[in-house]
Amino acid sequence: MSISGDPNNPYAQPQPNPYGQVPAPQNPVPPQQNPYTQQAPPAQPPGVGYGYPAPGVPAAPTGAPGASGGSGRGASGWLWAVGGVVAASAIWASLLFATGGFSSEPSPDLAGYGYTGDLCAATSMTPFENADYETKKSTGSTSKDANPQHSGAQQKSLDTMWCNVSLQRENAGSSDYSSTWLYNTATLHKKTDPTPEFADGYRSYEKQDTSVGYKVESVAGLGDEAYLVTRNDEGSSSNSSYVILGVRDGWMTYQSTWSSYASSSSSTKPPTSSEVATMLKTSATETLKRLQNSGSR
Template sequence: MSNSGEQPNPYAQQPPQPPQGPAPQGPPPPPSQVPQQHQGAQSPQSPQAANPYGQPPQPNPYAQPPAGYGYPAPHGAPTMSGGAPVGAPGSYGGAPAGASGGGKGLPAWLWAVGGAVVASAVWAGVVFSTGGFSGEPSPDLRGYAYKADLCGSTSWAPFEDARYKMEDSSTSASAGENPTASGHQDSALDSMWCNADLVPEDAGSDDYSTNLVYTKAFLHKKTDPGPEFAAQYRSYEEQESSTDYKVTPVQGIGDEAYLVSRQESTDSKSTYVVLGVRDGWLTYETAWSSYSSGNSADRPSSEEVADMLRTSATETLKKLKS
């Protein structure tokens, strides 16, 4: 025992002692004997009291920081694919770079929707300004123009070379002007026709002969005739009648062309040949129909008529562009 008269501080820190058995139990000292804490000192019962063993305080591994912008989400909070929490930077729900914090910035999905709306509005404006929503495709007329007098644009040279001429109007089968032209213009379709009666130059007075050439042209302005053009001529082969027709594709005229020939017997006195041509949205057709009471050897064959029609069509289409 010291003779200095000083009382030992019962709360002074002591170096750790090896355990000597259970500490004696006794009643706590009266409050009057507990020394007052120095101002600013922490209560021994406070969770942040000084560690009596001299170890630095350890962080609580289970403490959760407040969730918010820039912090990971608490345990159990909803996250996006890859583990990023909803609302975290870099996730689909986070605010874009440059957006104000504190909940004032718009979510990224709202920015994406807004951008899509603006892009759609720009696209719709361009389409409207160019007529994209009009529902009317632009006609591919290839430079062809309407002619009120299709007969004046028809090439008759191949028939003249085969020694045919225009029949006099007073004796023609049409009993009127020969050749005869007509036409009609419309916002959807321009139509042109020409009919002519031809006679052999060396026909005798006792021979009865009629040779008709029908020509027509159409400028389609609203509907593309391409998908249905071939079917119009192929249908000749499917007709259920006593007359057989042969349909042959023709190369070198327009986008597509078909020649239709009626199969005739050797003693037949009639010939029927049709040539149909499509070039873009223009369709053109010329047909030969003839009957003669004279010698069949003097009449042109179906092959010869087909050559005349093909040559005439090629030259006529050139004139319809001029």
């Protein structure tokens, strides 16, 4: 066993370099750290760490993931907040679906009009009575022979009402032959807005290729829009008239049609188209007021 100081002891003090002194390098390399040695993390400036950008890197937008403290709790909180909003939105959406809030169907604008099972009771006959017309008496005991006749139906998309009245001149002679009818209809559109097609429905009379022809004109003061259709009877040998009045008020449509004929030998003549138009407009004004005040019957 070698003892301390023994020249052969490899563990003795280091001996001088036999090659002499080695000059120090011009660019000394700093000592390398032991990769296996635990090193304390370098001090970070305020605001730099886990979840924070390094110096020179723009900070994340406020509220974005990772924009909170270094523990990661900010990102987790942000995710929980987003999840809460999504959950609340889902609940709100389900309520809207349940109540029809997301329904693509528009809400019907019935302008205050209500359904009635007897449109004849709501129809104003005063203008026709002032023109010496009266309702013909029923000729039979069945409902088919009744005069006036009325009916109606309430359905999912439409409420429909109609009234037909046969009229005659007061004090008409037994030999007089005439036929006069007043046809009234009212419709409550509950699913489809009739506005886009309403005017064209009446304007189409002018497009008909018939021998008599029709004239269509707008009428002011009735509903949202109204049209008067008059058959051109000029030059006709018969004493007849045919006039239609159509009215739209919101999603309610109303039509009153006058059709009359009298033989050439009759002692009475039907009113002119102009006189009929005045009667129809006067009757419609009062009838529509009554329908707005009517309820389901």
